[in-house]
Structures are given as C-alpha cells and as structure tokens.
Amino acid sequence: MGLNDEVGRRLKQLRQDEGLSLSELARRSGVGKGTLSELETGRRNPTLETLYALTTALGRPLSAVLDAPDPDPGTTARTGGVSGSAVTAVLMERYEDDEAATDVFRITVAGGATQESAAHVPRTTESLMVLSGTAVVGLRDAPQTAGPGGHAHWPADTPHFYSAPEGEVQGVLFVRYPKGAAPRD
Structure with a gap:
C-alpha cells in the first residue's frame, strides 16, 4: 500500500471515528469536499498543509495519518514523509x-523559501533544532533565527512560519500536542 492509500485510509478512519461526514470535516478544516474525498480514496497526493488542516480539525497529531516510525533505531531509511510548499517532513518518532503526544520529524526547508503554517490545536508547541543552514521560524511578530546547533521554540496554536533565507535548512522538529485539546471548529 502506497503513502497516498495509507494516509487516505487513516484519514477516513479518523473521520468516521469522530462521527463526521465528508462535508463536516471539509467545513471544519477548510479543505474542499472533493479534495478530501480524493485523499481518502488515495487518488490525491497529500500536502503537509492539507494534512495539518485535517488533523487539526480532527484534534489529532499529524502522526495519526502518517506511517509509523520504523521500530529499529539503527534503520536510516524512513517512510511517511510529506511535503509542503517549502518544508518536507519525515516522521522519525512518536512519543x-x-x-501529551510528541511527533519528532526530520525536516528540510528549501533554500530561499517560506512556508506558512496554520494554527494547530490549542496549547500545541513546536521546537526546531537546526542541524545545518540558518532557519527563521516561529511567529510573524516574533521571528526567531537559529543556525547549526541552535534551536527555536514557539507556540504552534497560532499561525507560524518556516523560512530558509540563506539556503537549505536541515533540522529536527518536535511538535507537542497536549492531551484533551479540543479541535478548532
């Protein structure tokens, strides 16, 4: 089963578990009903932005729809990566x-690119440890710059962004979702 099929199956199951129709999840997430239907049937390639919109509307972490991390810590090949307009994220760990639930992603931010991220469920936070390059991330009114070995931390329950103005950035992103946080309606 490919990434599209697996993500679609998981999305559909989460939607059904919440007792939501396609129309209601589309309304709550701002994702078109046709797009959602194509995602659920594996006929559409999911983007990072779309998956975050859907999982946020469901009150779930992004890892709820991605491939589970490889249980062998010595394995370097990982699956379950998804790309947005500037960020590619590969799920490495879920704790x-x-x-709370914490997703750990290996991310790449494309050089010269910026990606806007919508607010996640209330009380969600993000932390980025930069491996290479210089990232400008966080809240628009309080951007943070971090270079190799540096880190940034920001509330992710408000719109935020990722940018790599000086060239590609490699990093490790921690997204912490508190238990019992209500989805945005």
Missing part, C-alpha cells in the same frame, strides 16, 4: 504519555 505519548499521559499529558
């Missing part, structure tokens, strides 16, 4: 405890 869950009584308080």
